[in-house]
Amino acid sequence: MITEFGHFALVMALAVAVLQASLPMVGAARHNGTLMAFAAPAAVTQALLVILAFAALTHAFVTSDFSVAVVAQNSHSLKPMLYKVAGVWGNHEGSLLLWILILAVFGAAVALVGTNLPPLLKARALAVQAMISVGFILFILLTSNPFHRLDPPPLDGNGLNPLLQDPGLAFHPPMLYLGYVGFSMAFSFAVAGLIEGKVDSAWARWVRPWTLVAWIALTLGITGGSWWAYYTLGWGGWWYWDPTENASFMPWLAGTALLHSASVVEKRGALKSWTVFLAIVTFGFSLLGTFLVRSGVLTSVHSFASDPARGAFILLLLLLMVGGSFILFAVRAPSMQAGGLFAPLSREGSLLFNNVMMATGAATVLLGTLYPLIADALDMGKVSVGPPFFNAVFLPLMTPMIIAMAAGPMLSWKRADLKGLSQRLSGMLAVSVLVALAVWFAQGGSAGPWWAAGGFALAAWLMVGTAWDMIERIRLFRQPLGLSWRRAKGMPRASWGMAAAHFGVGLVILGITGSSAWKLEAIQNQHLNQTVSLGGWDLTLKGVEENHGPNYTASRATFDLTRDGKQIATLSPEKRQFLMPPRPATNAAIRTSLWGDIYVVVGDQAGDDSWVTRLYVNPMVPWMWIGAALMAAGGALSLTDLRHRIGVPKAAPSKGKTP
């Protein structure tokens, strides 16, 4: 009954969305306030209906109602409660419902928070948001109905893919979707701005916070996914340039560029068309990601079930939304008033440079991701494009971007003077060279890869530059500490947020470089009480025993980790055999310290008292997680700054200081 109720709520949501997509649009064209005012309550109603639908599906999962097809196919009565709840989105249908839920909640948030929005912009943006809703609710109702019943119901379910039975499932997909779908806000505002023919700094002030929320969520979602893959897949890596990873990385790159170009629109009124273009492209990448992952044209852990009809439907949605908005862009963008002028060497110039590099980077990732499909379609053979391609193309493109990234915040708006910065830049260069030399000697010259020194120098350049810029801004060491402290407190939080995020990028580069350059790996057939040594670490297999979990049995190995004869830790990796579906899964044991991870995996039993074991020494991996967390924290810090400004029209002098 509750299930049918959920289905009904979703159909009602579709009806509301259809009205929300059309009436306010007509109202905005005719300047009819009544029709325009329909948008906000409709958005809230739509969100409530989708929440009801989602709650109904969650209820079916929690109570293990196997008469519902999705539950029967993807759940099991013995599954722990956490995975019954998180399992709602651990399948195609449920994950799409989550997508729609987040979309609707974003729309409702704009309706509720945006009381100060210009009515025309608000009506149109919510109408565009509802058009996306219509497309996706139709998609789910027509091709992937989560409320479909089975008759007769099976006695028990098929269970959830063991790989997904991990706390990461509760966190990674919602975060990622929050990011993907969050960019729909920027898209809706962009299309609304195009229809209105007006994109100005007030528009950018509106777009930025929503984009920032999406960006923070996507940053955390990608990092969470990478971490999850790292500890659960058992091969010791954290990024494989897998199509689905790329599918989340492309919107991240475009979204990062959008975030920065929107700040130029906001502060200087320049780069308007480019920003609108990026807003469309960013959401287009999100849709493309959904298409690639959901259609099954590219396969990976994320393709729950592939169905050509579904793929065709999403492709159609993608073409309609992105194609339509590009046509609109082509018609309307030239008429948009160009904004402030700037010299190539200026804050705007550096931001534009970084934007172009990021967009190019995203384009190469796109090409690499789609190349196997293109090659197959053109009969050029079946190929796979893996890490070597992306490393060879993407990293050289990002290097000049990182170099400019450190200098950009130091440049003044409009026109900058490099002479005043020459002391700082040469100081940064000196530190980078010293770091490179130190790394080179520490790794024993050409005993390690040459790019290790390069990566460290790049990170040093960025981190020193970022820190130095903040020191200059608060005049640290140039005046009494108290005054510096007061300056620091008086600085906009967005500046601190930017500094934190850029510093975080530096940490990520250090982590990537260190872990790629000096990773050690040993695979062996290890006997009981035999010791394996790697990079100064000694690992002794003490025993393997049977262990029982709620819905699996496991061979649990116990290792003693020692260094120079001193006991450091006991590590217990597991090889699990799930009961339903009957499938094995690996659970690595990781000992983390600031300097890196010791990563142990136990494989099959090879002899009477021996097992295949795998030991990795992954230096500096935690630095990536810390760096990414710092990036997200920097974003959140900027968001608290922006909060004063959400909805404050340009003319209102009473609230907040001008940035």
Add this chain to the structure above:
Amino acid sequence: MTPKTKRRLYMVLLGVAALGVATALVLAALKDQIVYFYSPTDLQSKHVAVGRHIRIGGLVEDGSVLKEGAVVNFRITDTTTTVTVTYTGVLPDLFREGQGVVAEGSVDKDNLFHADTILAKHDEKYMPPEVADALKKSGQWKGETRQ
């Protein structure tokens, strides 16, 4: 030139330069870094160079898996042709006799395939499309594998 056209010019030059560099990098990488896929039959008929990095895919032949410590030998078949593969390491959780598998590595002069990566997919319902195609070609396709 007005300042506005000058700025436009800078932007266009920047864009062209970035795209040019990217194109050069992509072309260079496409030449060297792309990994081609072969079925066992292709591998035999097309004379792939010794040492070239490729992927092969098919079914793990029943009864062919021999483990000696961390070294695993097995045969990949598309039911007409069979390739012997050797691999050192921990096999993926879903590696199983009779199931689809993709191996990445290179052939030596004795036609032994040295795999450095074994990809058995994340889901048992899943059949790598390349393997499905190879099986279709050899007439061994047994209908849909997905649900």
